[in-house]
Amino acid sequence: MRIIDLSSPIDAAAYEPDPVGHEVLSPRQGALHMSAEMREHFGIDFDPDVLPDGEFLSLDRLSLTSHTGTHVDAPSHYGSRAAYGTPRHIDAMPLDWFHRPGLLLDIARDEPGVVGAADLEKEFARIGRVPQPRDIVLLRTGSSAWAGTPRYFTDFVGLDGSAVNLLLDAGVRVIGTDAFSLDAPFTNILDRWRSTGDRSVLWPAHFAGREREYCQVERLANLEALPPYGFRVVCFPVKVAGAGAGWTRAVALLDEATPPATGERSPR
Template sequence: MRVIDLSVPVEPSPSEPVPVEIDFVSHADGADILGKPAGLDRTAFPNQMAVSLEHVRLTSHTGTHVDAPAHYGPICAGERARTIDELPLEWFVGPGVLLDLDTGSEDVVSVAEVEAELQRIGHQLSPGDIVLINTGADARWGSPSYFTDFRGVGRDATAYLVERGVKVIGIDSFGFDAPFHRMLRDYTEGGGPAALWPAHLYGREREYCQIERLTNLTGIGRSTGFTVVCLPVKLAGAGAGWCRAVAIVDEQDCP
């Protein structure tokens, strides 16, 4: 069995517009903290050390994460939109389908591209498939351009996948829609409100989740025949949860 890591690290990075802050508490400082209630300091511990820890400040959308319906709006299909802790775990473990759409285009992924790629790989979507979209955007991780230079997925392509039973769609870019500056351009050029986060807001009509900031999708080495595990952290009442997304390939099936 091969397990392929599809997650970016949670770390201070120029690619994260909201700074990640990590304060490291050393083993020696940990001894002072743990011993303080009993009037002890680090000298009471073996080698003057206890256990370390970290204090982390970040958003629920930092790093590789899963967006829940509640992120897109308060209502989904006429009901209260579910938060990340309320969704079935079965959604986040399933057969993977990798669509290679690293074409160099700056346009959002279209229905025609999705259909053509599915035909190329010879796959018909089934309910429960977890679709991963490779656009090559993860190559920019670690630079400010990761936040601004990527394709995104169009509303129609999102609807195409969800209407065929796909509950989870992942992409290797900062966001699922087009970058904000392109959406703002479309808005000011007459697109109106429909130009702003159209794929996200489709989630007010039908339940689905999106994984943002995947990486290493080409490392899977196949379009189908693998399992995706992308269980989100159980953040009560939250619109998203961090995940360590992986692809699992049975070695017996490896070429």
């Protein structure tokens, strides 16, 4: 069994619209911190210099959103109310949704924007496979090449409402993308709304979750390493109580006999 990492890192040095704060306490600083905590909480005086090299354990403090790095969006992220009842938070989602056979669709385009149901149907025909109920469908947009830069947040392809509903009609409950969002870039959405006045173009992929329960996995990576099918996706979300999303170390599991992907984009 081969394991392919599909996750992008949480990196304080990379560009993020909501910057990541990452404070590292060295093992020496960890010793001083532990000594102070022992005194404050237990009334115990402990000299950290008695430890080997005067060091204890390192400690990392992070400040970030639940949508930084590779993460799973819960239904509660899409709105406070849903047609099917109260939307569930990430800690309430069934784990069997996140360990399923995978299907990779190449929707890369030269320009930012959206693809629709007809585009997905062409991709099904190209790879000779359609999603089965509870498959995890992954979308390769190619935008992960810009991860860590401002371009990653503005230059990608998303799904329109017809495309999302096509996948949900097939029984898919988890859709993943290597882009910042399953919807088109903010500027693209707003430009189309201003020019048409059509409110259905406003974040249709996310708002579809108010009508039908499903999860998105955003900010995946390395999808070019996958074949169109013949693998399993594992993307268990971190159990953050009451949260609209949880980080995940997403991976693909491939049998050793599965041919490697070529990494080439499909012809358009």
